[in-house]
Amino acid sequence: MGKAREKKNSKGRLDKYYHLAKEQGYRARSAFKLIQLNKKYNFLEKSRVLIDLCAAPGGWLQVATKYMPQSSLVIGVDLVSIKPIPGVITFQDDITTERCRQNLRQEMKTWKADVVLHDGAPNVGRAWVHDAFSQSELVLVSLKLATEFLTKGGTFVTKVFRSKDYNKLLWVFQQLFRKVEATKPPSSRNVSAEIFVVCRDFIAPKKIDPRILDPKAVFSDVGAEEQKKMTDIFKPDKKNRHRDGYEDGDYTMHKTLDVMEFVRSNDPITTLGSYNQFTWNSDESKELLKRDITTEDVKLNTEDLKVLGKGDFKTLLKWRATLREEYKMDKKEEQKAKAALIEEEPMDEDELLEAELANLTKEEAAKKKRERRKANEKKMKLIQRMQLNMIIPTDIALEDGGVADEEVFNIKKISKDDSLAKLHAGDMSMADEFAEDDDTNDIKVDKNLRGRVREMDMEMDEDMDSDEDYDRDLEQQMDEAYSRYKQSRAERDAKFRAKQARDEDDEWNGFDDKKRKNENRDKTFDSDSESSSSESSNSESDDDDDDSDSDSGDENTTHKVAKTSAPKEKKLKIATKSSNSLMNDLGEKAALSKKTANGLTTAASMFFDQDIFQDVALDELVEDEKESSDDEEFILEQSRKRKRSRNDVDGSSNGEEQQDTESDFEIEATEDAVPLDEAMWDGGEDENSKAMKKALETGLTTAEAITMARQLANKEKTIEDFIDDGFSKEAFRDKDGLPEWFLDDEKHHNKPNLPVTKEAMNQLREKLKALNARPIKKIAEAKARKKFKAVQRIAKAQKKATDIADNPDMSEKEKAKNIGKLLARATKSKPKKDVKIVVAKGANRGVKGRPKGVKGRYKMVDGVMKNERRAEKRREKKAKKRSGNGRR
Numbered sequence: 013m014g015k016a017r018e019k020k021n022s023k024g025r026l027d028k029y030y031h032l033a034k035e036q037g038y039r040a041r042s043a044f045k046l047i048q049l050n051k052k053y054n055f056l057e058k059s060r061v062l063i064d065l066c067a068a069p070g071g072w073l074q075v076a077t078k079y080m081p082q083s084s085l086v087i088g089v090d091l092v093s094i095k096p097i098p099g100v101i102t103f104q105d106d107i108t109t110e111r112c113r114q115n116l117r118q119e120m121k122t123w124k125a126d127v128v129l130h131d132g133a134p135n136v137g138r139a140w141v142h143d144a145f146s147q148s149e150l151v152l153v154s155l156k157l158a159t160e161f162l163t164k165g166g167t168f169v170t171k172v173f174r175s176k177d178y179n180k181l182l183w184v185f186q187q188l189f190r191k192v193e194a195t196k197p198p199s200s201r202n203v204s205a206e207i208f209v210v211c212r213d214f215i216a217p218k219k220i221d222p223r224i225l226d227p228k229a230v231f232s233d234v235g236a237e238e239q240k241k242m243t244d245i246f247k248p249d250k251k252n253r254h255r256d257g258y259e260d261g262d263y264t265m266h267k268t269l270d271v272m273e274f275v276r277s278n279d280p281i282t283t284l285g286s287y288n289q290f291t292w293n294s295d296e297s298k299e300l301l302k303r304d305i306t307t308e309d310v311k312l313n314t315e316d317l318k319v320l321g322k323g324d325f326k327t328l329l330k331w332r333a334t335l336r337e338e339y340k341m342d343k344k345e346e347q348k349a350k351a352a353l354i355e356e357e358p359m360d361e362d363e364l365l366e367a368e369l370a371n372l373t374k375e376e377a378a379k380k381k382r383e384r385r386k387a388n389e390k391k392m393k394l395i396q397r398m399q400l401n402m403i404i405p406t407d408i409a410l411e412d413g414g415v416a417d418e419e420v421f422n423i424k425k426i427s428k429d430d431s432l433a434k435l436h437a438g439d440m441s442m443a444d445e446f447a448e449d450d451d452t453n454d455i456k457v458d459k460n461l462r463g464r465v466r467e468m469d470m471e472m473d474e475d476m477d478s479d480e481d482y483d484r485d486l487e488q489q490m491d492e493a494y495s496r497y498k499q500s501r502a503e504r505d506a507k508f509r510a511k512q513a514r515d516e517d518d519e520w521n522g523f524d525d526k527k528r529k530n531e532n533r534d535k536t537f538d539s540d541s542e543s544s545s546s547e548s549s550n551s552e553s554d555d556d557d558d559d560s561d562s563d564s565g566d567e568n569t570t571h572k573v574a575k576t577s578a579p580k581e582k583k584l585k586i587a588t589k590s591s592n593s594l595m596n597d598l599g600e601k602a603a604l605s606k607k608t609a610n611g612l613t614t615a616a617s618m619f620f621d622q623d624i625f626q627d628v629a630l631d632e633l634v635e636d637e638k639e640s641s642d643d644e645e646f647i648l649e650q651s652r653k654r655k656r657s658r659n660d661v662d663g664s665s666n667g668e669e670q671q672d673t674e675s676d677f678e679i680e681a682t683e684d685a686v687p688l689d690e691a692m693w694d695g696g697e698d699e700n701s702k703a704m705k706k707a708l709e710t711g712l713t714t715a716e717a718i719t720m721a722r723q724l725a726n727k728e729k730t731i732e733d734f735i736d737d738g739f740s741k742e743a744f745r746d747k748d749g750l751p752e753w754f755l756d757d758e759k760h761h762n763k764p765n766l767p768v769t770k771e772a773m774n775q776l777r778e779k780l781k782a783l784n785a786r787p788i789k790k791i792a793e794a795k796a797r798k799k800f801k802a803v804q805r806i807a808k809a810q811k812k813a814t815d816i817a818d819n820p821d822m823s824e825k826e827k828a829k830n831i832g833k834l835l836a837r838a839t840k841s842k843p844k845k846d847v848k849i850v851v852a853k854g855a856n857r858g859v860k861g862r863p864k865g866v867k868g869r870y871k872m873v874d875g876v877m878k879n880e881r882r883a884e885k886r887r888e889k890k891a892k893k894r895s896g897n898g899r900r
């Protein structure tokens with residue numbers, strides 16, 4: 013025994029999966045292969061009917077029943093018997109036989125399988141009859157069964173071995189399934205050549221070409237055969253037997269061909285390898301017999317081609333070549349080929365010319381483009397140098413030879429018209445003239461330059477156009493590649509799929525999200541006067557903003573800020589349909605760019621709303637801008653209001669200032685107004701209220717929320733601080749037109765650092781611990797039911813006890829005895845009914861329904877199950893002992 017164990021170990025067979033299988037009660041370590049395959053592709057959980065071909069000893073069947081929904085139909089078949097597994101139908105059969113197919117049909121009735129598994133391997137030795145079937149053939153047989161029993165969209169999982177047939181099998185799978193993936197689960201030993209192919213989404217074609225399921229057709233290798241024949245004729249000594257049988261449809265062993273066909277043949281070597289004899293029966297051949305070149309050697313060689321040597325073949329080939337030359341057969345072939353070519357591509361001269369022209373224009377355009385790009389680069393450099401004052405425009409002209417050197421420095425010319433003499437004589441008018449000339453030159457150069465720059469601009473525009481096209485193409489390609497990558501990753505990665513689904517549900521409502529945009533429209537600053545002054549105030553407010561007006565009716569919460577010192581008694585209110593949240597608005601590009609009534613954009617208003625501008629900037633702004641509207645004052649006042657409220661929180665409010673602001677502002681809350689902090693919740697109106705409700709019900713569930721709540725409670729921070737923190741580089745980021753892959757990447761890597769303290773994390777951990785310690789819902793419910801029943805029983809007993817107590821016919825002793833009995837019965841829980849265990853062996857083997865002689869509740873178990881139960885008990889005992897030792 014020791015030896016056997018050693019031997020097993022030396023092969024590395026008793027690996028961790030072997031032990032795991034033993035520990036977890038699986039009959040074979042291969043069970044983990046299916047577990048791992050299912051983990052990757054999730055096909056078991058959503059299946060109701062499964063067939064396992066080659067299922068013994070039943071590891072996969074155990075896994076299937078464990079992962080599939082309860083009361084699913086699981087059928088297993090194998091050459092050897094499979095010990096019963098609860099809830100599984102098994103039978104012994106050879107999957108390559110018609111009987112197996114019939115049996116499966118009978119078990120399946122009208123059902124269709126969601127999954128067909130095949131982990132078969134020919135049993136060398138044991139199933140000796142079937143050794144002839146190779147693994148690949150077995151796969152094809154199981155695939156054939158799968159095509160018969162699988163439902164449309166179903167999954168077929170099979171084991172294949174890397175061999176010359178592997179790619180052919182893959183090709184066949186691909187004809188029948190939409191998704192075919194080969195994988196090697198970690199539990200499959202590296203030394204093993206096995207691979208598992210998971211074929212998903214069965215196409216279920218109405219008609220399947222029988223050839224793609226026929227091993228002969230699928231695994232035949234025509235090309236190789238031809239090649240073999242070719243090499244065979246030069247190695248005639250090596251005689252191979254016909255192991256592959258006869259060719260399809262040709263069952264004759266001795267093949268003959270008229271010798272003239274050999275002469276005509278374009279592939280003489282294959283012809284020589286394919287026939288046994290060349291005959292001289294045709295008239296043409298008979299003629300050839302009379303020719304001198306047809307020597308006795310040639311004639312003899314044609315009689316039995318299979319016994320020829322290298323030299324004999326050469327003789328025959330030479331003879332053929334001479335004849336072909338004589339008949340000009342090769343030239344004719346060549347001519348034929350040429351004619352075919354000409355026929356195939358009839359191109360007249362015009363077309364040729366056009367094609368050539370098109371080519372030339374293309375080349376020319378490319379060349380021009382290159383030149384233009386070079387020139388533009390040069391010009392850009394020039395402009396940069398100009399901007400850096402490294403050169404002046406005249407330099408360009410000089411460099412370009414524009415305003416000729418001769419004109420400025422032409423000493424000859426000067427000397428000719430006495431200018432030089434005049435200069436020598438001190439006539440400075442000449443110099444003045446030059447200076448004037450210089451000016452005009454400058455202008456001239458400037459004009460030149462301007463014209464050239466404009467020209468350059470146009471050229472660059474043109475170039476940029478083509479560059480833009482190129483960029484757009486590239487972007488499109490990258491987008492497509494990215495979506496392909498996402499799709500394939502979603503197919504492979506369940507986590508990624510789940511994340512995608514989460515993202516879809518909980519999509520980030522960023523700046524440009526349409527939905528948020530619409531919500532935003534409702535969130536504009538609504539300058540709405542009170543009914544008496546509505547017309548006049550409307551004319552001053554942002555009239556164009558129809559949206560804000562139209563939606564005001566929907567308002568859920570409204571804060572009205574009335575400005576009493578304004579000339580027209582104008583009241584402004586900030587209407588927030590969805591959230592009242594300033595934080596929310598931060599991210600909304602559309603809202604930010606919208607003009608408020610003061611002519612500033614919302615973003616600008618918010619910017620000037622900061623404390624820093626409170627006393628200075630906005631006052632100055634108000635003074636500077638004579639026509640500053642009431643809304644600007646509103647912004648100013650709003651800032652003051654915020655400062656006042658902060659001072660209130662700090663408890664250090666300045667009395668004077670408070671008075672001041674009080675005189676200016678009053679806050680009117682509408683009926684259903686929510687407190688400001690509640691309004692600060694992120695999300696739309698619904699999410700807002702949902703989030704609040706959830707927080708009230710379950711408490712704070714994230715470490716950030718706890719941290720923020722603590723900071724608020726400890727007055728370490730105010731709501732305004734949180735709002736200010738909301739201003740980050742992310743807040744105004746414009747994601748318009750950015751490609752999806754870029755945004756996804758940003759989302760992945762660019763995460764704000766949220767405030768989380770150690771205490772908050774600990775608090776959350778404690779909360780989760782408490783949650784984990786709670787019994788699960790089902791147990792709690794069962795306990796409650798039990799309690800309820802007990803209370804009912806006791807109440808009933810109490811009622812009966814009162815009746816007994818009131819019974820005048822009973823003595824006190826009798827009453828006490830009866831009441832005692834009653835209460836004892838009421839408090840005692842009913843004993844559990846005994847379940848008789850019946851082992852399915854002997855007369856009980858294979859019995860369907862109640863076994864003979866068994867009354868009451870019973871449970872059928874098989875020997876294996878009994879053993880398994882015993883092993884389970886042993887394990888439990890061991891574990892208890894171990895834990896007891898540990899405690900000591």
Ligand SMILES: C[S@@+](CC[C@H](N)C(=O)[O-])C[C@H]1O[C@@H](n2cnc3c(N)ncnc32)[C@H](O)[C@@H]1O
Pocket residue numbers: 039040042043065066067068069070071072073089090091092105106107108131132133134135139142150
């Ligand atoms: C690797 S075992 C299968 C293990 C199984 N998946 C499990 O987890 O227990 C391969 C099985 O294929 C079976 N087999 C081989 N050829 C077969 C055939 N023609 N018909 C049915 N079963 C066959 C063998 O009897 C053997 O039990």
